[in-house]
Structure formats: structure tokens, C-alpha cells
Amino acid sequence: MSSRPTPTIRDVAKAAGVSIATVSRVLNDAARVTEDTRDRVRSVVDKMGYAPHGGTRAVVVRRTRTLGVLLPELYGEFFSEFIRGIDETAKKHGFLTLVTSARREANEIAAAVSNMRGRVDGFLAVSPSVAARATLAEVAERYPTVLVGAGSDVGAFAALSVNNFQGAAAMMKHLLSLGHRKIVFLRGPAGQVDASERLHAVREVANWYDDCELTELSGEFRMDTAYEVVTQLLQSGARPDAIFAANDTMAVGVISAIKDADLRVPDDIAVTGFDDTPMTRYLSPPLTTVRMPIFSLGERAALRLIETLRGGGTAVPANHEILPAQLVIRSSCGAAHKMMEAAG
Amino acid sequence: MSSRPTPTIRDVAKAAGVSIATVSRVLNDAARVTEDTRDRVRSVVDKMGYAPHGGTRAVVVRRTRTLGVLLPELYGEFFSEFIRGIDETAKKHGFLTLVTSARREANEIAAAVSNMRGRVDGFLAVSPSVAARATLAEVAERYPTVLVGAGSDVGAFAALSVNNFQGAAAMMKHLLSLGHRKIVFLRGPAGQVDASERLHAVREVANWYDDCELTELSGEFRMDTAYEVVTQLLQSGARPDAIFAANDTMAVGVISAIKDADLRVPDDIAVTGFDDTPMTRYLSPPLTTVRMPIFSLGERAALRLIETLRGGGTAVPANHEILPAQLVIRSSCGAAHKMMEAAG
DNA sequence: CTGAAAGCGCTTACAG
DNA sequence: CTGAAAGCGCTTACAG
Numbered sequence: 001m002s003s004r005p006t007p008t009i010r011d012v013a014k015a016a017g018v019s020i021a022t023v024s025r026v027l028n029d030a031a032r033v034t035e036d037t038r039d040r041v042r043s044v045v046d047k048m049g050y051a052p053h054g055g056t057r058a059v060v061v062r063r064t065r066t067l068g069v070l071l072p073e074l075y076g077e078f079f080s081e082f083i084r085g086i087d088e089t090a091k092k093h094g095f096l097t098l099v100t101s102a103r104r105e106a107n108e109i110a111a112a113v114s115n116m117r118g119r120v121d122g123f124l125a126v127s128p129s130v131a132a133r134a135t136l137a138e139v140a141e142r143y144p145t146v147l148v149g150a151g152s153d154v155g156a157f158a159a160l161s162v163n164n165f166q167g168a169a170a171m172m173k174h175l176l177s178l179g180h181r182k183i184v185f186l187r188g189p190a191g192q193v194d195a196s197e198r199l200h201a202v203r204e205v206a207n208w209y210d211d212c213e214l215t216e217l218s219g220e221f222r223m224d225t226a227y228e229v230v231t232q233l234l235q236s237g238a239r240p241d242a243i244f245a246a247n248d249t250m251a252v253g254v255i256s257a258i259k260d261a262d263l264r265v266p267d268d269i270a271v272t273g274f275d276d277t278p279m280t281r282y283l284s285p286p287l288t289t290v291r292m293p294i295f296s297l298g299e300r301a302a303l304r305l306i307e308t309l310r311g312g313g314t315a316v317p318a319n320h321e322i323l324p325a326q327l328v329i330r331s332s333c334g335a336a337h338k339m340m341e342a343a344g
Numbered sequence: 345m346s347s348r349p350t351p352t353i354r355d356v357a358k359a360a361g362v363s364i365a366t367v368s369r370v371l372n373d374a375a376r377v378t379e380d381t382r383d384r385v386r387s388v389v390d391k392m393g394y395a396p397h398g399g400t401r402a403v404v405v406r407r408t409r410t411l412g413v414l415l416p417e418l419y420g421e422f423f424s425e426f427i428r429g430i431d432e433t434a435k436k437h438g439f440l441t442l443v444t445s446a447r448r449e450a451n452e453i454a455a456a457v458s459n460m461r462g463r464v465d466g467f468l469a470v471s472p473s474v475a476a477r478a479t480l481a482e483v484a485e486r487y488p489t490v491l492v493g494a495g496s497d498v499g500a501f502a503a504l505s506v507n508n509f510q511g512a513a514a515m516m517k518h519l520l521s522l523g524h525r526k527i528v529f530l531r532g533p534a535g536q537v538d539a540s541e542r543l544h545a546v547r548e549v550a551n552w553y554d555d556c557e558l559t560e561l562s563g564e565f566r567m568d569t570a571y572e573v574v575t576q577l578l579q580s581g582a583r584p585d586a587i588f589a590a591n592d593t594m595a596v597g598v599i600s601a602i603k604d605a606d607l608r609v610p611d612d613i614a615v616t617g618f619d620d621t622p623m624t625r626y627l628s629p630p631l632t633t634v635r636m637p638i639f640s641l642g643e644r645a646a647l648r649l650i651e652t653l654r655g656g657g658t659a660v661p662a663n664h665e666i667l668p669a670q671l672v673i674r675s676s677c678g679a680a681h682k683m684m685e686a687a688g
Numbered sequence: 689c690t691g692a693a694a695g696c697g698c699t700t701a702c703a704g
Numbered sequence: 705c706t707g708a709a710a711g712c713g714c715t716t717a718c719a720g
Contacts, residue, residue, distance in 0.1 A: 006461070006486070008697060019707045024699055031700095032705060049486070053462030055408065056697040058399035059712045066442075066463075080424040087445050096459055098410075099443045101431050115440055117350070118397030118713085119410075119463070142350070142393070223626055252626045259628055279623060282567055282596045284603055352713060363691045368715055375716095376689060400713040403696045462697085690720085698712085704705105 007048045016044040027052060058118060066096040067305060068120030070112060070139075072127070078275065078294055085298025086124060093306050095121075106135040113139050122305050122316070124148060124298075129191045144308055144316050146301045151193045158316035160301050160323070164194050167290040167325030168201035171244060171272055174288075174327060178334055180241035180270055181211050184233065186219040186226055186254065188246045195221065198246050198274060215240065219250040226253030234261040242270035242333070248277045251287055255332070266334035276328050286330035293323050351392045360388040371396060402462060410440040411649060412464030414456060414483075416471070422619065422638055429642025430468060437650050439465075450479040457483050465653050466660070468492060468645045473535045488652055488660050490645045495537045502660035504645050504667070508538050511634040511669030512545035515588060515616055518632075518671060522678055524585035524614055525555050528577065530563040530570055530598065532590045539565065542590050542618065559584065563594040570597030578605040586614035586677070592621045595631055599676070610678035620672050630674035637667050 013020040018037055025031050026041045033041075044050075058064040067090050071079065087097045098120050100112045109132060113123070122144030125136045130151060139145050140157045147159040175183060185202045188195025199216070206214040217233065219226040226245060233240075234257065243258075245251040251273030258265050265271050265285055273280060276291035300321065308316045329335050357364040362381060369375050370385045377385075388394075402408040411434050415423065431441045442464050444456045453476060457467070466488030469480045474495060483489050484501045491503040519527060529546045532539025543560070550558040561577065563570040570589060577584075578601065587602075589595040595617030602609050609615050609629055617624060620635035644665065652660045673679050 010697080020698080021700080021707060021709095022705090025706085028699080034705060037705080051458035051461040053403065053697055054460065055399040055402035055462040056712090057462075057699080059397065059403060059697085059714085060699045062712075064399065078424075080422075080427075083424075083443070084445070087443070091444070096463075097443055099427070099431070099441055100435070101428070114395035116398065117395040118399040118401075119440075223622065227626070249623075252623055256626045256628065278567065279593075279596055282571070282600045284600065284628060354713080364714080365691060365693095365716080366689090369690085372715080378689060381689085397713055400696090401715080403698085403713085404715045406696075691718105692720105693718085694716090696713105696715085700710090702707105702709085704707090 007050045009050075009052065012041065012044050012048060012050050015048065016041045063309075064119055064121050065094060066090075066098050066120050067302060068113075068116045068123045069097060069099045070109065070123055070125040070136075071099065071101040072129070072132075078277075078292075081294040082126075082298040085295040085300075086302040087298075089299045089302035090306070093310075095302075095306060106132060109135045109139070113143075121309050122146075124301050124305060125150075127151065127193055130193055130196070131191060140315075144305060144313060146305050146316050148297065148301050149193055151197065156318040157320075158304060158318055159320040160297065160304070161320070162194075162292050162294075162297060162323045163325050164197035165201040167274065167292075167327070168198040168246075169205050170325075170327045171274070171288075171290055172202050172205035174329070174335075175242050175244060175270065175272065175333065176205070176209055176212060178242075178270070180334075181209075182213045182215075182240045182242075184215045184217055184238075184240045184243045186217050186229065186243060186245045186250050188219070188221040188250075190218075192221070195246055202244065219245065219253070221247050221249060223249050223253040226250035227257045230254050230257035231261065234258070234263070240269060242266075242272065245271065245273050248273035248275040248280050248287065248289055251280070251289070251332075252283065255283060255287075266332055270334040271332045273332075280328075281330060283332070285332045288330045288333035288335065289328050291326040291328050293325070296323060351394045353394075353396065356385065356388050356392060356394050359392065360385045407653075408463055408465050409438060410434075410442050410464050411646060412457075412460045412467045413441060413443045414453065414467055414469040414480075415443065415445040416473070416476075422621075422636075425638040426470075426642040429639040429644075430646040431642075433643045433646035434650070437654075439646075439650060450476060453479045453483070457487075466490075466649050468642075468649060469494075471495065471537055474537055474540070475535060484659075488649060488657060490649050490660050492641065492645050493537055495541065500662040501664075502648060502662055503664040504641065504648070505664070506538075506636050506638075506641060506667045507669050508541035509545040511618065511636075511671070512542040512590075513549050514669075514671045515618070515632075515634055516546050516549035518673070518679075519586050519588060519614065519616065519677065520549070520553055520556060522586075522614070524678075525553075526557045526559075526584045526586075528559045528561060528582075528584045528587045530561050530573065530587060530589045530594050532563070532565040532594075534562075536565070539590055546588065563589065563597070565591050565593060567593050567597040570594035571601045574598050574601035575605065578602070578607070584613060586610075586616065589615065589617050592617035592619040592624050592631065592633055595624070595633070595676075596627065599627060599631075610676055614678040615676045617676075620670075624672075625674060627676070629676045632674045632677035632679065633672050635670040635672050637669070640667060 009020045013023045026038045126148045127150040149161045187199045206212045273289040276289045280287040353364045357367045370382045470492045471494040493505045550556045617633040620633045624631040
């Protein structure tokens with residue numbers, strides 16, 4: 001369709017009868033320009049639908065005004081919420097967002113980063129696993145970077161994460177305060193940062209109680225795996241007081257498995273999750289879970305990066321910011337039945 | 345941190361004792377280079393961690409090898425699935441993905457597009473509303489673009505969408521074949537393309553049956569709105585045979601509302617949804633719905649754009665590709681009870 | 689096979 | 705206030 005090529009700054013200058021320097025100036029509000037010439041240039045720009053070439057601009061001014069986002073995977077509501085937080089913040093400050101989902105392997109992350117060089121001013125890097133941390137640390141050494149969800153021992157880097165430990169601990173305390181003692185913890189994938197932090201918290205709290213009987217099962221953060229694992233557990237005759245799923249997705253599978261075994265939630269077995277995805281309050285029964293401030297996570301990460309970029313900084317100040325997770329008590333834990341108060 | 349600035353092609357050339365032209369050649373496999381010099385250059389590149397500046401490259405070769413994605417909003421699993429389809433395809437072909445969520449307004453879309461000029465080779469534009477169609481059409485006139493979900497009458501543009509009409513019609517026929525006659529259709533937002541196509545299909549099929557009693561209610565595609573609307577409906581004493589929610593999110597709210605009114609699904613009221621989001625099969629009862637091939641939507645859109653880009657084309661061949669939606673029968677519609685066969 | 693040079697589309701001192 | 709010119713970091717004919 002587009003027969004005529006996109007106009008360049010030279011075309012605009014010619015049509016407006018000025019130099020390209022002047023065009024550049026009115027476009028960037030760079031220096032004093034007569035109202036007269038400015039108007040003339042502006043009208044030509046509008047007429048031709050001229051927009052400066054982003055690539056060129058980046059070469060000259062050495063800034064791209066775009067944020068590179070390195071993602072491990074793109075599944076579920078978690079990531080769309082996270083990207084939304086980033087993108088809305090970026091847009092507000094005149095930045096664009098360049099997203100790429102690198103896989104877990106170090107070389108793929110490196111490839112993505114090198115691909116993005118000259119196209120982004122800095123990175124928002126979500127850690128897919130403890131294993132990838134070293135690669136991400138290298139990125140952070142070379143470019144302004146905020147490490148997201150990289151775990152507790154990120155060293156001297158700018159980092160941001162949600163307090164998985166505190167959230168999972170609060171949930172365990174809550175279950176114990178309700179009188180549950182035989183607790184099954186359905187954990188996430190080994191090596192995954194969030195999953196392992198939640199696991200550690202659960203173990204620690206369980207240890208405080210002599211009579212707490214903790215069983216750990218792996219559900220891989222997947223609905224179907226969770227369903228199968230719990231179905232098997234129940235078929236084996238086990239009857240725990242409560243099943244704490246390390247994420248909401250698994251909790252859905254758990255509830256389904258319990259019902260299919262003709263048992264009731266929470267009367268026979270209490271169930272809780274983690275994440276507070278939008279659907280959880282509409283499950284039956286509504287799910288007791290831990291709220292992850294995912295939008296804020298994206299928002300804060302973007303904001304910190306943008307602030308150091310604005311200041312011309314070469315690295316984001318090393319500081320590990322930890323956003324609090326919040327216990328959300330609904331009825332799947334049995335709290336409504338036993339009428340206990342929330343143990344934050 | 346990064347005290348020394350990122351190396352440029354000049355640094356590499358100097359260190360390897362060759363000209364920058366040669367460095368460029370080995371990096372791009374552009375022309376015959378002695379194995380000897382190639383090796384020397386390669387090792388310097390590795391040592392310095394050199395990566396060519398993407399912006400500059402784009403200026404010279406007039407290609408960026410990146411796809412621009414224009415999104416209306418970023419909510420829920422729908423978009424992460426869609427972006428995943430795009431990004432995996434893009435990566436496979438050596439492209440990057442530049443994502444931006446423009447709002448609904450025409451000027452915001454225009455701003456995003458002009459921002460992306462020189463940074464992307466073409467666009468994947470998701471239509472947020474019938475209103476935005478004109479703006480998107482302008483984009484498609486100037487740049488290689490695939491319009492996604494833009495409705496049926498997109499004119500002479502490259503377009504891709506899911507067959508909402510056929511999907512919604514199949515669901516209506518299915519409900520009617522099960523003997524349901526008093527049907528409530530909980531529709532989506534006015535002006536939203538998917539929503540209006542589903543609505544039209546429902547109306548048309550309902551018209552074919554003299555005894556079909558169709559009631560339309562608006563649920564705005566939201567869980568909470570759906571819950572409220574249905575709660576009010578039931579409180580008013582209405583007892584429809586079935587409630588067809590125009591998306592799964594609303595179906596969750598509907599089921600919740602019915603249960604809270606002490607009624608059973610599907611025994612008292614059948615419920616169906618649309619989209620087949622991952623959680624639907626784990627609802628109780630498992631949801632009968634229509635499967636949207638979202639990942640494929642992203643994949644196909646990316647592929648078509650990449651193909652024309654590869655060929656050096658200036659516009660994606662005008663062709664409206666429509667992916668089929670598929671009826672997924674589970675038990676929330678009452679099919680399991682009445683033992684009827686699926687009406688595709 | 690390899691280098692010197694022109695040029696991509698911009699911005700920004702430097703003059704005037 | 706405005707223009708001519710240098711330069712950003714690369715690629716690609718053009719010679720040799």
C-alpha cells in the first residue's frame with residue numbers, strides 16, 4: 001500500500017523552507033524558535049505525518065527511552081498484571097517497553113540482552129530460577145537493571161521482590177491457629193525462587209509446633225498436577241486437616257480433587273492458596289490465600305529504573321526492596337466456620 | 345557500576361587489527377573472510393562482550409527485526425497467551441517484540457505508533473473497539489500490519505480473528521438441543537468487537553426457535569458485575585433454564601451467584617461460558633464453554649507479518665483469516681445429566 | 689579477501 | 705533565532 005516512503009526530517013525541512021536543525025529544534029523544544037517558524041514547521045509535520053526515526057535518535061542522543069523486560073515465561077494472569085504495571089508506568093513517563101521472554105538457560109538470556117543493546121536504556125529482569133541468577137547479575141553489572149523476584153541474597157544489586165517468606169509464614173500460622181495440625185504443603189517446582197522461599201517459610205513455622213505434622217508434596221505450580229497428586233493422596237486413605245497449595249492455580253486443582261473424592265472443603269479438609277488471582281474469591285468456597293502485589297511489583301520496578309535513567313545514572317542504586325504480601329482470609333480455610341481471628 | 349562504556353565496533357577493530365568493515369562482515373557473515381581473521385575477530389568480540397548497537401543497525405539497513413504489538417489492555421490470561429504466541433514465533437525467526445498497550449482513544453494509538461517508528465518493521469494491532477478501527481486502518485495503510493480481532497468487515501486489510509459468531513451460535517444450538525428455552529445471555533461491553541459478534545450470533549439463533557425466550561443482560565466481561573447482575577435477576581424471582589455468559593470470567597461470577605442463591609448448577613440453572621481459559625475445567629461443575637485459539641492467534645499473526653517482512657513487502661497481503669472456535673462440552677450445561685450429544 | 693569512504697536520519701555544539 | 709557541519713555506530717558498494 002504505502003507507495004511513498006515515510007518522510008524524513010529532510011523532507012519536512014524542505015517543505016517548510018528551513019534547515020533540518022530547525023525542524024529538530026521545534027520537535028524537541030530544544031531552543032528558542034520564532035513562533036512563526038515553529039508554526040510553519042508544525043503544520044508541515046502534521047500534514048506529512050512525520051515522526052522522527054527512533055533508531056537514529058537513539059544513536060545520537062544515546063538514550064532510547066525504552067525499558068527492556070526480560071521474562072522467564074509468559075503464563076497466566078501473573079505476567080499480564082506485571083507487564084501492565086510496568087507498561088502503564090513507562091508510558092506515564094514517556095518510555096516504551098520492549099518485552100522478551102528468554103528461556104531459563106543462561107545463553108538464551110545473554111542472546112536476548114545482546115539483541116536489545118542499543119534499543120533499551122536498561123533492564124527489568126525477572127529471575128526464572130536460582131540458576132539464572134548469575135547471568136542476570138552480569139546483566140546488572142553492565143546495564144542499569146532492576147532484578148525482580150531474585151530471592152533474598154541478591155548481593156549488591158538493585159532488587160525488588162515480594163515477601164514470600166512472610167506471606168507463607170502468615171498462612172501457616174493462620175492454619176495452625178485454626179487448629180489444623182496435619183498439614184499438607186503442595187509446593188512448587190524445585191529451583192524456582194518463589195517456590196523455594198515459600199517452602200522454607202512453611203518448614204520453619206511447622207518446626208515451631210511440636211504437634212504439627214507437615215507433609216510436602218510437589219505440584220509443580222500446575223493445576224493438573226495438583227489435581228493428580230491430591231487425588232492419589234486421598235485414595236491412599238490420607239486425611240489431612242488442611243492442604244496449603246503454594247499457588248492459587250494448584251489450589252483450584254486441589255479443591256476439585258477433594259470434591260471428586262466426595263469430601264467437603266473446608267469441612268473435611270481446609271484448602272488455601274497463594275497469589276490471590278482475581279478468580280479466587282469466586283471459587284466455591286472462596287479461597288483463603290496470600291495476596292501478591294503484582295501490579296505494584298511492575299510499577300515499582302519500572303519506577304526505580306526510570307528514576308536512575310532520568311538522573312543519567314549508570315546503575316540503579318543497590319537496594320533490595322521487599323513488598324509485603326497480605327493474608328486474605330475467605331472461607332476455604334474453615335475460618336468462617338470456626339470463627340477465629342486472622343493471625344497476620 | 346559499569347565504569348567502562350560499552351565497546352563499539354571501532355574498539356573491536358582496533359583490538360583485532362582489522363578495519364571496522366571486516367568486523368562488520370564477520371558479524372553478519374556478509375562476505376568471504378579468511379578463517380584466520382574471522383577467528384581473530386570472533387575471539388575479540390567474545391572477550392570484549394561486544395554486541396552491535398541495534399539502533400544504528402536499524403538506521404543503516406532499514407530493518408529493525410522487531411515486531412510492534414499494539415494492545416488495547418493487558419488483562420488476564422487472554423493477553424499473556426496471545427503475547428506468548430507472538431513472542432515465541434518472533435524469537436524463532438530472529439525477531440524481537442515491542443509491546444505497548446495503547447488505550448482506546450485514537451490519539452493514544454497514534455502516539456504509540458509514531459513512538460515506534462524506526463523501531464519496528466511492522467505492527468500487530470489488536471482492535472480494542474469498533475471505534476478504533478479507523479485509526480488502526482490508517483496504521484495498516486502506512487506500515488506492514490496485521491489487524492487482529494477487528495471484526496468481520498475490515499475491508500482490504502490483512503486481518504486475523506477468531507470466529508466468534510460460529511462459536512456463540514454453536515453454543516446456543518447446544519443449549520437449545522438440551523431442551524433449554526428460557527435463556528439469559530450475559531453479554532460483554534457495548535462497542536467491543538468480540539462482544540458484539542457473540543451477541544449477534546446469539547440473537548440470530550434464538551430467532552430460529554419460536555419458543556426460545558431470550559433475555560439479554562449486560563455483564564461488562566467482569567466477574568463482579570456478572571455476580572451482581574445474576575444475583576439481582578434471581579432475587580427478582582426469575583428462573584431461567586440456562587445462563588450463557590459471553591466470557592468465562594463472567595461465568596465464574598454467574599456460578600457463584602447461583603450457588604449463593606441456594607440453587608444448583610446445572611440442575612436448576614445451566615451455565616456456559618466463552619474462551620476456555622485454563623481454569624474452566626476445574627470449576628465445579630466443570631464449565632461448558634467455547635475454546636478460543638489464543639496462542640494460535642498470536643502465532644499466526646506474527647507469522648504472517650514476518651513472512652511479508654522477509655519478502656521485503658510493504659504491506660501484508662489483504663486477506664481475512666478466521667480461526668475456528670470450538671465447543672467444549674463439560675457438565676455445567678447439563679449435558680452430562682441429559683445425556684445428549686454435542687451439536688457442533 | 690580487505691580497507692577507505694560514503695551514507696543512513698538524526699542532534700548538537702559552533703558560528704553568525 | 706537559524707544554518708552549515710560534525711558526528712553517533714554501523715553497513716555496503718567501490719576499489720584494489
